[in-house]
Amino acid sequence: MGRVFVAGSINMDVVATADRHPKVGETVAGRQVLYFPGGKGANQAVASAKLGIPTTLIGRLGTDAFGKELRTFLVAQGVDLAFVKDTDGTHSGTAIITLANADNTIVVVPGANGLVDADDVAAPILARGDVAVSQFEIPLPAIAAFFRRARAAGATTLLNPAPAKKADKALLDLVDILVLNETELGYLTGTELRDGDTPERFSEAARTLGQGKIVCVTLGKRGVLALVEDQPLLVPGREVKAVDTTGAGDCFVGALASQLAIGKPLGDALAYANAAASICVQRMGAAPSMPTAQEVSAVLSTRRPGEGRDP
Secondary structure (H helix, E strand, O other): OOOEEEEOOOEEEEEEEEOOOOOOOOOOOEEEEEEEEEOHHHHHHHHHHHOOOOEEEEEEEEOOHHHHHHHHHHHHOOOEEEEEEEEOOOOOEEEEEEEEOOEEEEEEEOHHHHHOOHHHHHOOOOOOOOEEEEEOOOOHHHHHHHHHHHHHHOOEEEEEOOOOOOOOHHHHOOOOEEEEEHHHHHHHHOOOOOOOOOHHHHHHHHHHHHOOOEEEEEOHHHOEEEEEOOEEEEEOOOOOOOOOOOOHHHHHHHHHHHHHHOOOOHHHHHHHHHHHHHHHOOOOOOHHHOOOHHHHHHHHOOOOOOOOOOO
8 A cells, every 4th residue: 555645734724704705905794713723735634644544744834832733633633744844933834714605715824834845855755656745835846856756756746736826847747646626727727717617628728737647627516527648537526515615625635645545546536535525515624624534435335316226
């Protein structure tokens, strides 16, 4: 069995809930303020670890109170923190989140995450069969160094280019599997995309990023569209009543990496990741909402409307 290595951000999410999002320049009354461990790297690592896969997180924390809380939480979730450094002179990453009607807006202040460098990602020893995961909440040169080491070791590289920012071709060429949503796909390809666009429309855009890699476009309750060797694979989603979508994409990425690490075929791994994310959105918070393997198995064993019936 392979392992999952995640090089990425670790944040404390400060969540303010309200009946609606304020307009620019407007103040609205909130309902409550909540504190949740988060950060895309930490979320993805927790998602993988809670599914029973050996998972190592690579990153940095500040030496503040948030840093101590985050380290304690991640250890309790079974994440290996041997390569997470405490960094003096800076605060731990912090995300300010407004949540209203199950939708969120997020402002991320990187703090220690912005100091992750090539030396940090050089420490872990990867091997063939491992999955190396990263996102865009740490410096891009560190991601490139991490993926070069992973490629040299024969590991699979998985990039979640979020939050969306421009990346040079050299970095994208190091990616085996690209996982992104329609907003990120539109940004990276310079294409105007909407939630209701057809799968063919998303496939056309994804092809411009393909070039030998697998591109997976997450479409929320519609599921995920994967482009494999230029051929589209649509895996249906699961409709549930969402409470908080924060961390759903990270849950998908971590669950996908976990299944690839144990050798599951891509289609099965995508269906598993969809099921995991459908559980995540029914709970509050990012990292704390990640499901266990038993919970995902229970969802997968439940038929959706129309399944198992004669045509």
